[in-house]
Amino acid sequence: MSIKIKLAETAAEIDEALQLRHKVFVEHDGRYSPAPDRRLYDRFDCCGTSVLVIAMAADQIVGTARLNRDDPTIGFPADEYFDFRSFSPKNAATASLSQLAIDPELRGNLKILNGMMMLTYYWAHRNNISHCVAPFNPALTRVMQRIGFEKIGDVVQSHHHDLAIQPMKINMLEVRKSFIDFVERQAFIGFMEPFFREYFDDGEVVVNEGEVGDCAYFIVDGSANVEVSSNSDGSKKVVATLGKGDLFGELSLILDQKRSASVVASNNLEVMILSRRQFINCIQNDSKNAMYTLQILASRLAATTSSMDSAET
Template sequence: MPIRLNIATDPVQIDSILKLRYDVFCLQEKLFQPTTDQRVVDRFDTLSTTRNILATRDDRIVGALRINVDSSAGVPADDYYDFRQHLPKENVNMMSVGMFCVREAQRSLGIALHLISLSAYFAVSNDITHVIAPTNPAIGKLLGRVGFKPVGDLRYDPHLGGNFIPMMLDMRDLADSFLTFAKRTQLYNFLQSYEYMLFNAGETVLQAGVKGNSAFVIIEGEAEVRHAESGAVLAVLGEGQVLGELALLTDDTQSVDVIARSHLQTMVLPKDTFLNHLRTDPDHTLQMLHSYAHRMKTVLLGSGFVANLS
């Protein structure tokens, strides 16, 4: 099943995240003592500066991460280490990440890295300069891949129930292939949609006859465009190409099936965001039309309906 990552938007999702924390931190890892309501929550969960990123698979939450933008109330990381001694004196906009949890059965699916990456997209689009995290040593290398660096030695905290490494990301050091890709393909402003989908090879991305409400930009991997009846492969799409945009432009159902040819990473572009972008960025609109025309030429030539198209 595809994995969807997005920022939690309603109380039901938030409550499911609190239950997930309980399952992971209290039952699986035994870091915290069990609670009668079977939820893990603290005062920072009530703040307006808090966001939760969740990963769902088959309509079940399998991973989550909490973001806390700095405010007069502080951030959770302040309770564990004096990160502020490592921050510049001026022009700092800081946030912390924590409450990082993934169900044990899903830890081999790469969800952890994508949760961290989505938090980085949030940081970029909100002009964050530094991200701090009291980090479980088990995921220290994972954060290092994104650009986090240790700012202190390994230490023990009784509240966390184990050791942690204080780590910090200076956003100028961010190492993320998608952010580079977003800049190169003029999709940088789509970061604020904060939605990301992962497909395994053979999974359906778009189905013919179904009305779509989103387009997808391929970040990594390939997808096959297939004839709805014969199953013939009409085109193969890769990095930077958009899936499902025609149905959004015509307000119609999908005319073809799109199947992941390999492990496929995509960014979801909601219909309103997608159409507004095309209205306000004519250069990118022309670029997308050129890409679509090239794809149609490939499809028509491959179908045998025309001998040549130029």
């Protein structure tokens, strides 16, 4: 089952995320009182400092978390649970992570939580956030520690919401090295606009040969096989293997043609997705991106020529 991780963009996505919060925090966990419209939200959801990370499976939202930049006028949601500011470094650029909710039936799927946290790291990098604080449900403490969060003291009772919370924080500058390496590579390449990830299991098809392409893919982690159909019997032949840092699917966007090959995950695969608009903007507005794309196309042409020469000899 593929999992898509992105920032909520439409009113429908935001509304579905608010309904998931109610399902998790009210109907399942009993941590808040029921709302007549079965949606859970507060004043911070109406602010321009707020974004929602969402996880989707089969076009349904199965996970969500809220990120808020600090604001000198209204602060951020974490202020209503605990005095986090006493534990933040001086002059730190701090954000708040709150309303982390995963569908109860999928809480064992760590790909959802890990994916949302990776997008959180990426969002923090783009917004120059150095630290993030969060008032977590105490039941999540060990899970969040494995991701990189640290406890701030013991479990406390939030008087504002009358909830038991575990205050936690994470230094975004100390996230795991693999993410930093990838961010540095992206910064060089320049494909930094999209906040859209998708995760595929081994054997899942990412794109199908012959279908119309509307996006390109950049491999964040894992690998995939490029397969083409045989003219004789229709069987698939692996013609290339792609790995971390590779871009694919861009040719159909440039030439406005159908996909020339299928791409299938050969292990757990994480990709960043660029829409046609994002991809074209990237190569039009930055010569480094255009050169990188040309280098990819040239290397593929050279590999194809070499393969043809080998077949003839």
